[in-house]
Amino acid sequence: MDENQSQDYYAKHRGMVISDNWTGYNLDVFTLPNHYAEDLDCVFIPHGVIVDRIERLANDIMKDIGDNHITVLCVLKGGYKFCADLVEQIKNLSRNSERFISMRVDFIRLRSYCNDKSTEDLQIIGGEDLSKLTGKNVLIVEDVIGTGRTMKALLSHLEAYDPKMVKVASLLVKRSSDNKYRPDYTGFEIPNKFVVGYALDYNEHFRDLHHICLISESGKEKYKV
Incomplete structure (x- = not known):
């Protein structure tokens, strides 16, 4: 691998x-829902930066797997916004390129969090549809990878359906000694902190935030189950 390939x-x-x-950006310089005013510490990644980064991810995916039909497997619920924006960017690039990605989008739900802690238990909802992935090129679109255990479990589960190719794109990857997994495409590598917004939630709250933010301790307590 030469230097350019390595980079x-x-x-x-x-x-x-x-x-x-x-430490992020001060909340006062962004427009945020008033009902979350006491529940956030900062804006960690502004929406505009997210959008620009997704455009580059779409470009990388086009270079790697253009001229192929792929099934995009969106991991709900947190991945829906990232998936929609990524697919739209790929479609825009395809329309203006000699290479073309034909896409269909399918959905799966994974449950492995209680409050802000990842658990050992993985629930896969919608698994009865995974037989459609046999022989297909699959792009899994995930919101955040923490320990990597959930994604490894999903990839192991998918092996039984014998897809032709599987790639993983994650908007966020948390940096920690517990995380031994790296996706094929990463939007942002972040510290091991709990973030919300841009469809990422804390017990189903904060999905409506435009930016990715750090939840405060009082916010965790307020919405704890």
């Missing part, structure tokens, strides 16, 4: 790296 591999797998000492 490209690094960018895809680590994405935009946000350091451990990043």
Whole structure:
């Protein structure tokens, strides 16, 4: 692997790296729902930065798997916004390119969180439809990878259906000693902190936030189940 290939591999797998000492942006300089005013610490990644990063991810995916039909497997609920924006960017690039990706989108739900903690139990909802993936090129679109256990379990589960190819794109990857898994495409590598917004939730709250934000301790307590 030459230097350019090495840099490209690094960018895809680590994405935009946000350091451990990043404190985010003051809430007062953004427009946010008033009902969350006391529940957030900061805006961690502004919406505009997210959109620009997704455009680059779409470009990387086009270069790698253009001229193929792929099944996009969106992991709900947190991945729906990222998936919709990523698919739209790929479609826009395809319309203006000699290469073309034909896509169909399917959905799956995974449950592995209680409050802000990942659990050992993985529930797969919608698994009866996975037989459609046999012999297909699959792009899994996930919102955030924490320990990597959930994604590894899903990939192991998919092996039984014998897809032709499986790639994983995750908007966020948390940096921690517990995470031994790296997706094929990463939007942002972030510290091991609990973030909400851009469809990422805390017990079904905060999905309506435009930006990715850090939830405050009082917010965790307020919406704890």
